Structure formats: structure tokens, C-alpha cells
Amino acid sequence: MSLSIGIVGLPNSGKSTLFNALLKRQIAQVGEYPYTTIEPNVGVVEVPDERLDKIAAVANINKKVPASIKFIDIAGLIKGAHAGEGLGNQFLAHIREADAILHIVRVFENPSVLHPYQKIDPIIDVETVNQELELASIKKPTIYVLNVSEKDLKKAMPAGRQDFSLPFSFIKICAKLEAELSDLSESEQEGYLRELGVDPSAHSTNSGQASSGLDQVIVESYKLLNLITFFTIVGGKQTQAWPIKNGANIIDAANLVHTDFAKHFIKAEVILVGDLLSVGGWKNAKEEGKIRLEGRDYIVKDGDVIEFKIG
Ligand SMILES: Nc1nc2c(ncn2[C@@H]2O[C@H](COP(=O)(O)OP(=O)(O)O)[C@@H](O)[C@H]2O)c(=O)[nH]1
Ligand SMILES: [Mg+2]
Structure with a gap:
């Protein structure tokens, strides 16, 4: 059974945008989660792992089954959620079911996208959401994802972490860009990134690794769940990556x-x-x-x- 990551954050922080980008990575059929029975706000997403490709190549196998984790798009939390504000109890129940939390924080400016408290302030927003989680006695491992504008993504390349000083570590992505990119082929993606002035080989990474922001979100979420991977080769026909607790x-x-x-x-x-x-x-x-x-x-x-x- 796939472990799950609940995407939390204030309304309009980009949760659904990130979720939609992740959904494009949804695998059609994963064990006991046939595509058609997955709820609309749950995505079973494949974990990128080049080791699986290498095993398939060396064993001359076509069929590869990647490891997967579940992402759940949870509706926005607002102040007072723990006391039932804005259907808060229902949303908090969803968060409680998740094995870990991906906390998305709005950094992007866009006057046409309302901020619930009318001001872009990542630190206050993180505190607001964390306070609600705390008041609802929810403690789980958390990963922070800053949702920045395309402009900020470009500015911060390649060593992303320094330009925002926040008292927690985070991954930086532009959810809107990730959603747009996931509709394009690999070569189209490169062209699009160049057009925006983002170095395709370094886009969204702050670890020096060349991978997309989305890949990084998935891989870091996997680590957050304390999962490692073992592999099987079945009958010379199929190779599979299996997530298991460290x-x-x-x-x-x-x-x-x-x-x-x-x-x-x-x-x-x-x-x-x-x-x-x-x-x-x-x-x-x-x-x-x-x-x-x-x-x-x-x-x-x-x-x-x-x-x-x-x-
Ligand atoms: N400019 C910009 N807009 C974004 C970004 N991410 C989300 N948005 C916009 O913000 C609005 C709210 O996003 P949504 O994902 O629905 O937020 P949610 O309420 O957290 O699920 C949508 O109009 C998105 O297009 C981003 O990275 N940059
Ligand atoms: Mg949403």
C-alpha cells in the first residue's frame, strides 16, 4: 500500500496547481489502486529512480514498475480551522489520515489571486497553518515547499536556498510553471525554460542535481516518509522498485x-x-x-x- 502525503497550506497558495502537476505523473494502475477507483483528490505518483531503468537495461527487460506514493490535495486551512472555521474539522481529518505533510507556502505575487490575509508573508503564513495543526494536535513529519513566481525561480538559480532566509529548510518550485511544463514533451520543456530565462539543467534545484522541481518534490517526500527502495527482477520479464520503511x-x-x-x-x-x-x-x-x-x-x-x- 502506498504511503500518503497530504498537501496543506492556506487557500490560494497553489496546492491544487501542484497536485495537478503531480497528477500528470500518476501511474495508470498501481497494485490495489486501479485508476478508476482513485478519489479525485488522490494521486498515486511514480517515484523517479534511474536505478530501475539501469536494471531494466542490464537485464534486457521492458516492463518496469516504479515505486509510488500517494499525494492528497487537501482544501485550504484558515485561522480557526481547529475550531471548525471554513469546514476546518473536515480538512483536518484528511490531514490526520496522511502519513506526512507537504506544506506549501505562497511566495508568488499576483494581485488577481487573492491572499486570505491580503499580504504575502511566508513566515506568518507558515505560523498560521502550523498553529492550526498544533491546536488540532497534528504532528507528523513535514516538508516545506515555497511556491515562488517564475521570476524568482530564475533569479535564484542555481543555489536556491540563500535568497530567502526562512527558519526552516524548503524546496522551491513554481507550481504554475511545473503544471505547464508537465503538459509538454521533454524537448518542448527545454525550449520553454530557455524562453523564460531559466537554465533547464538547473531548473528548480537547490542541491546541484539536475532534476525538475517536481521530481525533487516527489523524491524528498519519499525520504520524508522514511522510505528506501529495494528491487526485484521477476522471471526475466519485469523489474520492480518497492518502497519499504528504512x-x-x-x-x-x-x-x-x-x-x-x-x-x-x-x-x-x-x-x-x-x-x-x-x-x-x-x-x-x-x-x-x-x-x-x-x-x-x-x-x-x-x-x-x-x-x-x-x-
Ligand atoms: N503566478 C503564479 N500563480 C500561481 C502559482 N501557483 C498557483 N497560482 C495561481 O493561484 C491560484 C490559486 O491556486 P490553487 O492551486 O488553486 O490554490 P489552492 O487554493 O492552494 O489549491 C490559481 O489561479 C493559480 O493559477 C504560481 O506559482 N505562480
Ligand atoms: Mg485547491
Whole structure:
């Protein structure tokens, strides 16, 4: 089951805009979440991971199943939400169900988009929302996303974090731009970013990595949920990335893949992705003795490629 991130923030901070951009990354069918039964405000979004592509390439496999997490677009909170203001109780109940919070903060200026308190002030806005969460006794891990204008995105490249001094760490994106970009092909995206004067290779990143702001939001949300990834290669036909809690045991991993794998577990053959790639695939790894045998006490590591042996 995918863990979920609830998108919270004041009204008009850009929650739905970001959600819509993320929805374009929604995978059509994810385990027990067939597309048609997903609620309109829930998106099951694929987690970008180039390791999966590399495994598929080295194993000569077409079918790749990425890890996924759920994003939930929650209606805006306002002052007094904890006491029921603006349907607050209902929204807070939605937040309570989420496993972590993505707190979106408005920085973009646009006189035609009303701010509920008539002033763009990220610090006060964050305090307002956090106070409501606190009064409603909601504590979960939180990631902050500053929703800046296209202009600010450009100005701050490539070392984004310095130009706003806020007492918390954050990712900076322009939700409107991300939503627009997600409608375009990769080459069109580059052209569009150039037109806006944003360096496509550095757009939205403040870690020096070349990835889109949206990718970064997904990857950081995944980390916030304390998830790591292990991989399976099934019958030489399909490779899959599986999210699992950091610190989980090999039996938990087996259980995710198939309950029978956990029930009848004997041992697991395990190799790190990097080692698998460097020897050129599973067969070579076996021949070169690079595959480890692990028993039921083994703690799964990020990047483990696992084959379960059952009796
Ligand atoms: N200029 C600008 N407008 C934005 C941005 N993000 C959202 N908006 C606009 O702000 C309005 C409210 O956005 P929405 O996502 O519906 O806010 P929500 O109430 O938090 O869900 C919409 O008209 C958006 O187009 C942004 O990054 N830049
Ligand atoms: Mg909305």
C-alpha cells in the first residue's frame, strides 16, 4: 500500500496547481489502486529512480514498475480551522489520515489571486497553518515547499536556498510553471525554460542535481516518509522498485512482494544495484560470487536487488 502525503497550506497558495502537476505523473494502475477507483483528490505518483531503468537495461527487460506514493490535495486551512472555521474539522481529518505533510507556502505575487490575509508573508503564513495543526494536535513529519513566481525561480538559480532566509529548510518550485511544463514533451520543456530565462539543467534545484522541481518534490517526500527502495527482477520479464520503511527486515520485504514469499521464506539472494550493474547482470554476478545469501534477520538496504528463495 502506498504511503500518503497530504498537501496543506492556506487557500490560494497553489496546492491544487501542484497536485495537478503531480497528477500528470500518476501511474495508470498501481497494485490495489486501479485508476478508476482513485478519489479525485488522490494521486498515486511514480517515484523517479534511474536505478530501475539501469536494471531494466542490464537485464534486457521492458516492463518496469516504479515505486509510488500517494499525494492528497487537501482544501485550504484558515485561522480557526481547529475550531471548525471554513469546514476546518473536515480538512483536518484528511490531514490526520496522511502519513506526512507537504506544506506549501505562497511566495508568488499576483494581485488577481487573492491572499486570505491580503499580504504575502511566508513566515506568518507558515505560523498560521502550523498553529492550526498544533491546536488540532497534528504532528507528523513535514516538508516545506515555497511556491515562488517564475521570476524568482530564475533569479535564484542555481543555489536556491540563500535568497530567502526562512527558519526552516524548503524546496522551491513554481507550481504554475511545473503544471505547464508537465503538459509538454521533454524537448518542448527545454525550449520553454530557455524562453523564460531559466537554465533547464538547473531548473528548480537547490542541491546541484539536475532534476525538475517536481521530481525533487516527489523524491524528498519519499525520504520524508522514511522510505528506501529495494528491487526485484521477476522471471526475466519485469523489474520492480518497492518502497519499504528504512530499517525493515527481509521478511517484511518478502511479504510486500508475495505473502507466500514470507510464509515459506528460506533465504534471499541479494546484491546492491551498483554491484549488479558493474558486473553486467545477475548471471555474471552469480558466476563471480558477488551475490550474498541472507537469512531471515537481514535488514534491507536501499538499493538491494533481491531474489527470494522459498521452500
Ligand atoms: N503566478 C503564479 N500563480 C500561481 C502559482 N501557483 C498557483 N497560482 C495561481 O493561484 C491560484 C490559486 O491556486 P490553487 O492551486 O488553486 O490554490 P489552492 O487554493 O492552494 O489549491 C490559481 O489561479 C493559480 O493559477 C504560481 O506559482 N505562480
Ligand atoms: Mg485547491
